[in-house]
Amino acid sequence: MLFGQLNADIFTLFSGSNRHLYEHVLVKIYEDFFRSDLRFPTQSEVVSLIYERLGHSAELWREDETPVTFDQVVTGRGRRIRRRSLEIADTGASSEAMVRARHIYIRLLATGWLEETRYGLKVTVDMPPGAMRLAEFLCALREGMSEQLGGLVVQVRNELEALQVNARDNALGLHKAARDAASFGRYLRSVLSALREVDRQVLASDSIGRRLRHYFEDFVERVLLQDYAVITTTSHPYRFRHRIFAALDALEDSVLDIGVLTDAYLEARLAKDLPAARDIVFDDLSKIRRVFQRIEEAFERIQQHRARLETRLRNTVRYAGRRSGSFLMRSEPLLLQLDKLQESHGRTLGIPGPLEPRQSPLSPFLLARSRNARAPIVSGILLLPSAEPLRELRKRLEREHLDRLTVTSEQVSRFVERRVPPFGETEAANFWIDTIDDFLAFEALRLAVAASGDTPEDVHQLVAHLRESFSFQRSDGADVDNAWLACNGFRVQRKDDRVTLEGHDHAK
Template sequence: MPLFGRLHDDIFLLFSGSNRQLYACVIAALYREFYSGSSFASPFRQDVLLHIAETVRGNAALWADEEVLAELPPPARRLGRRRIRRQAAGSQAGDPVGQRSNHVYARMLATGWLVEEPFGFNTQVEMPPAAMALAEQLVAIEAGLSQLFAGVVAEIRTAVRAILDGEERSLLALPRAAESAGGFVRRLRAIHASLRDVERSLMTSGDLEARLRHFIDEFVDRVVIVDFRAVLTSDHPYHHRHEILRSVDELRQHEQRRQELARKYVQASIAPDEAEAWLAVEGHLGEIEGTFASVDDFMGRLNAFRARLEERLRNTVRYMERADDSFSSEVADLIRRLDAIAERREAAGLPPADWPCALPRHDRPWAAELAAQPRAARAPVAPQRIAPISRDPAEEVYRSLARRFARLFAPRSDAEVAAFLERCVPAGGAVEARVIRLESLEDFLLFDEVRRRRHAGPALLDGRFLAEEMPGLHSSAWIECPNFALRRGPGPGTDRREAP
């Protein structure tokens, strides 16, 4: 039975011998050349053999084991007696690259990496879907698992915003956004794994030169520069995580949009019924929210690991002169010169020099009074009253301000929005957004909440307030947005879809 029902039983036999690196290069080269592009055309047998020969010739050093060379199997459809005879003669012309290429091709056919299909008078070569998935991962590993975020965050942000804006074509973008969020987490884990590889290389380096080379080539070039380049781009999670979390929260509160998503899931056969579709929508939203809510913690772990790695190398560089042979030879030469000076002073009858850098000499390096004194017995702990802990008032004020600041960015409740509107909208009248003055950060966040809620319909807070479009702009130091008017409504029961 095939592995997982799809993979050939012998598909991993190519990597069991000493030539596994050559086979991996050939698989990656064939995938990039014929099976990873946008063309649906399948290559012919001769094209594949030619590309394998070029790869084998370019990686001749990877042929480490002289295997028993297999014969090139006959094509899936006979090409005519003359052409078959000419192919056989060409493969036995004494060219070692050609023989090895035929052997590699034969082994890839035997292990399920390639399959042949007749196409008229020619033979096409296909790569099965499961083998193509493995080849794609081999190409990613060969490329070094680049840590650039490659627009993953921007893709998720655009998809969620398009769903909120009601675009019909974007309703099925949520599963793809959730899948991209999982890929984003895997990229972060790849960064962490690359740091561990660099640390392992540093710790196993035989000398200081190799350790510095690993640090510069692998850590600085492969991790630090690429990571900071990603930070400077607009796709880094630090630039969009709050916006994505707010959009997910808005989508959770938008019942009509979630119902449209559930119906779309059922139509696309993502879920069998609306109840299952509702759970699937909630699961996808939770996956996106959980990913970006934990970005700060994961980034903190990466920075702590990086700081520890840099500290280890800093200590190595700090003490490298102490282990340097040239420094030891200089010290030995200095001692010999000082001894020569002391001998000349003694020959001249002069008293010994009082060197300021000389260490005190002990005539008896081993003596009873120089031995370590035993420790005295510890006194028993006497019971005593523990004084109450007194906290610094400044620390309490700081914690209170920090909690208050953190609450500012939490989702705004209906009571907070109602209090803000009660303060801004006069009784029995109306007010335009362009004249509302935002005095603090809290006012701005509440105003932004009102601005976003009005997109769900003209009625706010169960009809207690009504919003309508107005010409002009609200322009302040906090935000610039289209103008709208707010007035008091008849109260609960107002239809959100009914214009005021």
């Protein structure tokens, strides 16, 4: 839950009239102490930093808040903050700034942005994880909304091609590629949002100077020279699109690669079981495909906004001189002279010839058409497209193949019970293997016998289940060497005559 990780009053810091000052101080504290260095500042260091920020931004303080006053910020035997004893310093202003600094520090503690930690007699200040993520987001906003994500398309292509070379070692690269593709989609949205914001600011400008400033500072410098230049050069949406789709098709058609990716996702604890891990694999592949299939509409909108803003800029510069009044000042004397000339001749001035007077057409086809009545929404049966039989067959075969690779403890028990008599003992070298299911069961049995402390949890569960009816002992003499595999030998002893039924297999 969001508010389970954050203080209930964490956003109230920015609800008052001093929100700009709090934002300025909080970002400075985060950048100096918690963003990149593993520093553990004391109370006096934090308050000293707030005091310095107040000196640089004293105009941001508003008197709406009543400062909290207390004699000493540090507790216990902490060292007081000493003011610099300068002859030119204003003692009253310094005391007032110190009271404000202590008030800001207490507000940061009360709203959950900072917390105090005691190590013996030493008290240090730390920032909670949730507040640290919010502070990082504030720093990103101050540094600019334009994200410099120029190499995302190249990263997605490299990660997908690495999977084709070695899917087992680079399996987690697919999950990162899905996150990079989503980041590229958000990047295109941020460019489009920046263009819309510039458009709104230009329309809201009340003077030519402000309009031109928005054009050149916001549109040209911040968007055209940064974001738009990136997506049209190094991160052009169509640069590696074909190769990305080819890599996705190859991964989806390879059952072996899907199985390897599923096992890697399960080992990385991205899912709790094999079906959930397989769903995450296909979901990551689908995320990448959806992003690069839908970039055409986003890029077309970006081009339309850019062209419209450039046209407005051209028209603004073209007609800027006509709005200044110089045109009216030049035309007024000329019109007065024409009026006097017309009165002196006593007739209407005109140009002789076959020219007809210009008339404006008033055709009904030029008028705006009335809006038609909306058709009512009628409920009915939605016709869904039929599934492709070949694709459904491939999915079913893939599921059956992955389910077959998942060997249960009941399968291993039935395999051993057929080869070891009740209360008897048999060498593993004498176990016959007829089918692939027998081979998978024997492989699971071999891993259970060789289990150690660093083996996976499912192997430990298999060992615990088998030891209820069997005991194992390693044998150095008779090694297993047949047409299926070669491994160290071991001996299996059956403790009872229990028989595992087919119905107990939960995987069937």
